[in-house]
Amino acid sequence: MKPTVFTDVSSSLISVLGISMGDEGKGRVVHEILEEIHNTTGKHAAGVIKINGGANAGHTAAGLKLNLLPSGVSNPNVSLLLVASGVVADPRKFLWEAKPLEFRGLSVIERLLIDEKCQVSDISHRLLDLAWENYRVKKLGLESRGSTGRGISPAYNDETGQWQIFYQCFLQDRKIFAKKLKQRLERALKTIQFVCEVEDKDWYDFFSTLSDAEIKANKTSIEENIFPEEEFSFHRFMGKEPYTLDFDAIESTYWESGTKLINCIRDSREELLDCIHNQRVVVAEFGQAYWLDKRHGFSPNVTASHTTGNELFSSAGIPIQNMTQVACCKAYDTKVGTHHFITKLDHKEDPWGEKLAKLEFGTSTGRQRMVGWFDSVEKGNALRYGGFDELVINKLDALSVDEFVDQNLMICTAYKMPDGTTTKKVPRDESIRRQLAPVYEVFTGWTDDLQKVSHYDELPEEAKIYFSRMVSSLVEVAYPEGWLNRKLPKIRFIGVGPDPGQIIRDIPPIEAFLE
Numbered sequence: 035m036k037p038t039v040f041t042d043v044s045s046s047l048i049s050v051l052g053i054s055m056g057d058e059g060k061g062r063v064v065h066e067i068l069e070e071i072h073n074t075t076g077k078h079a080a081g082v083i084k085i086n087g088g089a090n091a092g093h094t095a096a097g098l099k100l101n102l103l104p105s106g107v108s109n110p111n112v113s114l115l116l117v118a119s120g121v122v123a124d125p126r127k128f129l130w131e132a133k134p135l136e137f138r139g140l141s142v143i144e145r146l147l148i149d150e151k152c153q154v155s156d157i158s159h160r161l162l163d164l165a166w167e168n169y170r171v172k173k174l175g176l177e178s179r180g181s182t183g184r185g186i187s188p189a190y191n192d193e194t195g196q197w198q199i200f201y202q203c204f205l206q207d208r209k210i211f212a213k214k215l216k217q218r219l220e221r222a223l224k225t226i227q228f229v230c231e232v233e234d235k236d237w238y239d240f241f242s243t244l245s246d247a248e249i250k251a252n253k254t255s256i257e258e259n260i261f262p263e264e265e266f267s268f269h270r271f272m273g274k275e276p277y278t279l280d281f282d283a284i285e286s287t288y289w290e291s292g293t294k295l296i297n298c299i300r301d302s303r304e305e306l307l308d309c310i311h312n313q314r315v316v317v318a319e320f321g322q323a324y325w326l327d328k329r330h331g332f333s334p335n336v337t338a339s340h341t342t343g344n345e346l347f348s349s350a351g352i353p354i355q356n357m358t359q360v361a362c363c364k365a366y367d368t369k370v371g372t373h374h375f376i377t378k379l380d381h382k383e384d385p386w387g388e389k390l391a392k393l394e395f396g397t398s399t400g401r402q403r404m405v406g407w408f409d410s411v412e413k414g415n416a417l418r419y420g421g422f423d424e425l426v427i428n429k430l431d432a433l434s435v436d437e438f439v440d441q442n443l444m445i446c447t448a449y450k451m452p453d454g455t456t457t458k459k460v461p462r463d464e465s466i467r468r469q470l471a472p473v474y475e476v477f478t479g480w481t482d483d484l485q486k487v488s489h490y491d492e493l494p495e496e497a498k499i500y501f502s503r504m505v506s507s508l509v510e511v512a513y514p515e516g517w518l519n520r521k522l523p524k525i526r527f528i529g530v531g532p533d534p535g536q537i538i539r540d541i542p543p544i545e546a547f548l549e
Contacts, residue, residue, distance in 0.1 A: 046310040047357035049085070049346050052323025053416035055331075055369045057394070057403060058362040059428040061094065061105035064319055065534060066527065067360065068109050071315050080314035081114030081147075082106030083306070085349045086339035087321030088122040088155060090184045098134055098254065101184070102127045103142065104319050110140060114309075116302050116316075119151035120339060120349025122159075122189035125204075125291040128298075130248075130266075134255045148295060149302040149351070150202035153193060156215070156288055157244075157271055157279075158222035159185030164240045169230040170334075179334050180371025183247065190338035192218070201299045204292035211292075212285050219279055227277040234276045244268040303351045310355070318346050318357075324416040332464040335373045342420050360526060361422035363413055365430040365504065368394050368403040374468050377406035377446045385439040393432055407444040407474065408504055414511020415460045417523065425544075427504060428529035430497065431484035431536075441479050443500055447507045448473040458511045475503065485531035490541050501528065502547040509548060517548060 048067060052058040064082060071079045082104040089101040102123055106112045117123060132142040163185045170176045181187070192198055197218060203211045226232050232240075248266035255261045264270070271287075273279045309316050320341055325331050327341040339345070343359045368390075369375050379387030387405055394403035416422075435441055448456045449470040461467045480496040487493055493501070505525065509517050522544050527537040 045356050045358040046313055046315055047318060047346070047355070048315060048360060049318040049320060049343055049357055050360045050362060051320040051341065051343060051420075051422070052363070053325075053361045053413050053420070053422065054323050054363050054367055054409075055325045055373055055412075056323045057368050057370065058323060058364055059426075059529060060319060060362050062428070062529065062532075062534075063360060063362050063426050063526075064105045064317055065109065066537060067317055068106060068112060069534070071317075072111070075315075077314070078109075078111040078113070079106070080112075080309040080316050081116050081306075082109075082112055082317045082319055083114075083116035083118055083302075083350060084121055085118050085318050085320050085346055086120050086341060087337060088184060088186045088189065089124060089127045090186050090321065090337070098131070098138075099251070100131050101251075103131050103135075103146075106317065106319070107135060107140065107142060107145075113145060114147055114305065114316075115142070115145045116306065117146070117148045117152055118302065118349040119149045119153075119351055120345060122153045122155045122186060122193070123148070123201075124155045124185070125201075125288060125295055128295060129291055130252060130255070130261070134258070134260050137258065137260050143295070143298060146295070146298040147300065147302050147305065148201050148298045150200060150205070150299050151351070152201045153189060154199040154201060154203065154288070154292070155185050155189035156199075156218070157185075157268065157284060158219050159188040159192070160244055160268075161185075161226060161240055162188035162191075162222050164243060165226040165230040165232050168232055168236055172236075173231060177372050180373075183243065187338040188222075197221070201292070201295075204289070204296055205299060208289055211289060215285055215288065216281055219281060219284065223277050223279065232277075237276050238272075241268045241272055306350055306352055310352075318350070320345070324420045325412060330419070332374070332467065335371055343422070358424065359422040360424045360426060361413075361416070361523065362426045362428065363408075364428050365408060365433055365501075366390055367406045367409050367412075369406075370403050373404070374464070375404050375406055376449065376467075376470055377409045377444075377472050378404055379406050381405060389436070389439050390432060393429070407446055407472070409446045409472070410504065410507035411446060411449055411458055411460060411511050414458065414508045417508060417512035422523055423521075424526040425505070425508075425523045426526050426529065427501070430501065430528050431530040433479065433497075433500070434484055435479035435481050439479075443477045443479045444474040445477065445500070445503055445507060446472040447475050447503075447510075458514060475507075477503065485536060487530055487538065490528075490538050493538070505544060505547045509544070522548075 050060050084104045104115050135142050199214050245267045256263050322337045322341045326337045328336045347354045381387040381391035390405040452469045477500045480494040482494045525541045527539050
């Protein structure tokens with residue numbers, strides 16, 4: 035079979051989602067797809083839409099680390115930066131991210147479209163995030179969830195409890211917003227004091243934790259005098275006594291931030307439908323990944339939103355219709371927080387763990403990610419139950435062998451059960467999953483620098499064999515009854531470097547790796 039350069043842009047909706055546990059390089063995939071759309075059709079994508087999550091989905095644009103804005107923000111030719119109703123967002127974060135980009139000459143606010151039913155998150159959610167983590171560890175004696183402290187889960191709790199404050203509030207009477215915000219803050223304070231039973235010292239420490247994190251995250255903006263350092267201090271919202279807040283300061287700050295965005299707030303559904311009707315492509319960007327879905331992942335190490343493709347239509351508020359789902363993963367695995375990691379490599383004791391860990395720090399938080407070998411069982415199950423039309427595998431270049439690591443590479447193709455049998459299914463019970471051991475296949479590595487490779491035929495033979503087995507083992511897991519007569523995903527590209535364009539497109543059809 036002939037290799038084909040992938041140029042198909044047959045659907046007006048292209049969604050980009052992760053099939054591991056996050057951090058798969060979805061932002062770079064969005065960038066490459068936007069370029070491909072233009073190169074193929076001669077037209078630019080109409081927009082990029084953020085589907086789920088909040089300020090916990092990290093990517094880099096124009097040299098800045100961002101969390102909330104869609105990753106298409108760095109492409110000035112994308113006319114719409116949509117934030118769907120399924121997102122929870124602090125209005126201050128929009129401004130914190132937009133102003134530095136505009137300082138660099140990128141138009142942001144003019145292109146930003148926040149759906150009026152998008153939900154406002156605020157300081158109460160961030161304090162609750164820390165309080166519940168404190169309760170989990172200090173009162174219940176459980177391990178930490180590894181939360182980002184961005185208030186995402188508490189914000190979604192307000193959604194399920196019907197306590198939402200929508201962005202449309204900023205278009206209405208300020209008194210309505212103030213009343214809802216005060217009620218929200220009072221509920222949060224009572225929960226923190228009487229349910230989470232947070233101690234006085236920890237209460238005060240919360241404000242330092244939040245301030246330190248944002249000052250660090252916005253260091254460049256402070257150095258460039260775009261914002262003063264006090265802009266990122268949460269201490270100014272403290273009340274005079276423990277478990278109290280300065281309501282007037284909070285209300286004023288959030289109202290001022292929200293009303294700076296009023297020209298961005300409207301019903302995004304009509305504009306999205308108009309794009310689709312006129313066959314203008316919109317790329318949907320998902321946060322997190324399949325195995326972090328709040329329903330299908332492993333609680334409590336999940337996110338608070340839905341991370342599978344179906345959520346596009348619920349969040350965007352449009353009818354279910356044809357779309358192309360692009361699944362992303364790496365040539366090895368990474369995880370953050372306290373996930374049980376079946377293929378984990380010790381980043382201090384194992385040479386491969388040490389090598390890969392140097393590449394892996396969270397864009398959102400700066401946290402060291404755990405690293406491990408490629409787990410085709412996870413990804414095959416994501417294909418079987420989540421489905422995707424195309425596949426991208428990033429960072430194949432990171433697996434080039436040097437003098438500090440062993441020549442061999444591994445792929446986990448099955449799990450060993452406690453009774454000695456093997457399985458290619460991910461158990462839905464976390465207590466069972468924690469008893470599994472990886473079953474590895476071993477491959478000879480390569481020493482070539484793949485960042486210089488731009489065509490599939492230029493890859494060293496060892497890299498071709500490794501890539502082929504990643505793909506074939508994933509399909510074997512997804513379709514144990516056989517892959518014939520199945521709609522198999524196309525391979526869109528292989529990432530072989532961190533820079534735009536460092537990808538391999540001319541990859542043989544997936545069937546070639548299965549024969």
